[in-house]
Amino acid sequence: MASSSSSSLSRRWPRVLEETPPSDAEAPDWAELPRDALLTVLHRLGHVDILMGPGQVCRPWRRAARDEPELWRRVELRFPAGLSSRLDPCKMARDAIRRSSEQCEAFLAQGAVDCSVLSFLADSVALSLKSLRLVSCQGIYDSMRLASVITKFSLLEELELSNCWGAFPETCAAVGKACPLLTRLRLSNKRFIKRDQNVVGGEARAIATTMPALRSLQLFANRLGNRGLVAILDGCPRLESLDIRHCFNVVMDDDMRARCSRIQTLRLPRDSTDDYDLDFSSPDMDPPGERRHLAVFYDDEWEFSSR
CATH class of the missing domain: 3.80.10.10 (Ribonuclease Inhibitor)
Known part of the structure; x- marks a missing residue:
């Protein structure tokens, strides 16, 4: 009975012949590959x-x-x-x-x-x-x-x-x-750390005062707040694309949204990060008062915010 079943399956599903490897004569000669084709391979x-x-x-x-x-x-x-x-x-x-x-x-x-x-x-x-x-x-x-x-x-x-x-x-x-x-600047951090939202921030101040031709800017997980963002918007009149995701010191109130309305491509602090292409960590949202001992690392910013 088993023999009959096996014979029936053989008739329905012909045995697939094993492919034999190409002989040496049929193998491609990589050394003879035309230079244009070779460069195409290398470019990939x-x-x-x-x-x-x-x-x-x-x-x-x-x-x-x-x-x-x-x-x-x-x-x-x-x-x-x-x-x-x-x-x-x-x-x-x-x-x-x-x-x-x-x-x-x-x-x-x-x-x-x-x-x-x-x-x-x-x-x-x-x-x-x-x-x-x-x-x-x-x-x-x-x-x-x-x-x-x-x-x-x-x-x-x-x-x-x-x-x-x-x-x-x-x-x-x-x-x-x-x-x-x-015209394009990407200055992104791995993790946001909560700071005083009135701080302009050294990077924001430098961008605002020295990069008037900037058209695209990403500041992922930066410490800048509303004052820093306003400075950038005023100092970079040609800005078309702005990404401030994870910049949680920025408060998008009505005034800030009005200031950002001219930006063609705008990503806000709490927008999705599904398309973000780098590694990042969960934000540290502890109040800045609990981290005063870290001020030594940002003397210029703390001094600026106290004026």
Whole structure:
């Protein structure tokens, strides 16, 4: 009976023949891939992957990955936390900058990159860089050095300093004065900490007084309050996009909503963060009076608010 059933199934479902692997003659010869096709493949890879892998395939791939400046015109180096400890991110960043042959226009680093890399970037591509984005670069903590390096990029149009310890007011003020073409700024923190809502804040004051051409601004989890936001709105008349999500010191009363009505794309403190692309923590909403001992870290802001 079992034999009959098996025979019936065999007639209904023909056995699928196993595919045989291609012979050596049929296997693709990666070394003979046309250069245009090769560059198309490399453009689809991340720059960290290119620095780690394609050079090992064959000599043409190694030459293309190393000697084609177009491939490095817009550098994106995203180092996952688990991977950066096994690599040398700073060396890889310098290699990427070097391969651009002074033609790099955009540089993004996410992870373990420090001020030495920024100094190398400034020495190499100061006259071509238009976009600089630094995300979670905890090796960047010297605000004065950061400010002195970034001011060398006089053609900068976009700047991001997100979840970086060195994103201080001095940096914003220096950039605003040295980079007149700046139109996009993203200065986002990982966590909001409740402060006196009457504080203008160093970053807000610097933005308001030095960046009149700004068109897009994101200040995620920033400490600014209503006075700081008013200063920015008055000082940046061309502003079209404003994202102040998790800026819970801002109170959106009728007056503030009226002031913001000219902004084309507006994200408010309590708006959804579902589309926010970076890590962030739950806000610390404790009253500022319970945290007076932290004022030493923000002397300029506390002094400004007491006048």
